[in-house]
Amino acid sequence: MxxxxxxxxxxxxxxxxxxxxxxxxxxxxxxxxIGPRNGARVVAKAWAEPDFADWLRRDATEAIASLSYTGRQGEHMRAVFNDAQTHNLVVCTLCSCYPWSVLGLPPVWYKAPAYRSRAVIDPRGVLEEFGVTLSPDKKIRVWDSTAELRYLVIPERPAGTEGLDQAALADLVTRDAMIGTGLALAPEARP
Structure with a gap:
């Protein structure tokens, strides 16, 4: 290629x-x-600032726009938060709707018919193929992006990150974690 x-x-x-x-x-x-670094900064700010996290839950479009991350295919956003009970996964079953201004260019697999169908039918199996094995009691919620609404997963903040500033926290956030096909990195895995 x-x-x-x-x-x-x-x-x-x-x-x-x-x-x-x-x-x-x-x-x-x-x-x-315009790449995934924008989204990583959004996540880091949400982890570090509870007021921003609350705003992100209420109105992700405005909260993200306050950081100047706006533009094509990111006009209408919703943030979904992973927690101890729920893991969120984003897919676009019809095409490849994706928040470019926050996550950059979509990965090839995101647009592939196999991912688009299997993420809905067998999300746990798809996550395992990405190396994400969740406990059987953890619920997986699949969100279907559309031209009208795109999603950003806020992964769980890793343990041992309490003393990190927002730049260091952003280094723990991968594009896949913000789609839900990955998890945030542990502090020792930080580049």
Whole structure:
């Protein structure tokens, strides 16, 4: 796939149809400014500031917008919080509705028909394939994103993070944790 992308970019560049620097700037923007780091900062703020977490529960769209994370496919948001009893999982069964402004570009598997159907039919099995094994008594709630409403999972805050600042907390939050196919990292796993 990588070789195909490079070949296509080379051909389009040679024909004068694209500017490689413009492509690099777009990719860099989605990876660092519009990517999952935005969502990780939202989660870290919710973990660190109970008032922000309450606002996020009541009106995720406004709470997230207060951090300037708005834009295409992130206009209407709802935050769902994992806790000791419930694990949340997000899917878009119809297509691939995904909050780009908070999570960046959607992963390929998120758009795949297998994930879109199996996440609803067998969420526990899908989570196990992602390496997430939950206790049998933990409820799994599946949320179906639509063009009108997209979801952000707020994972459980890992133990042993009480002394970490928001930047360090954000380092524990992965894109998959904010979709529900992963968990927040333990402090010792922090990069």
């Amino acid at each position: 990588e070789a195909r992308v490079r070949a296509l970019e080379t051909i389009l560049t040679q024909k004068g149809l694209i500017d490689p620097q413009a492509i690099d700037a777009i990719v860099e923007t989605y990876e660092t400014k």
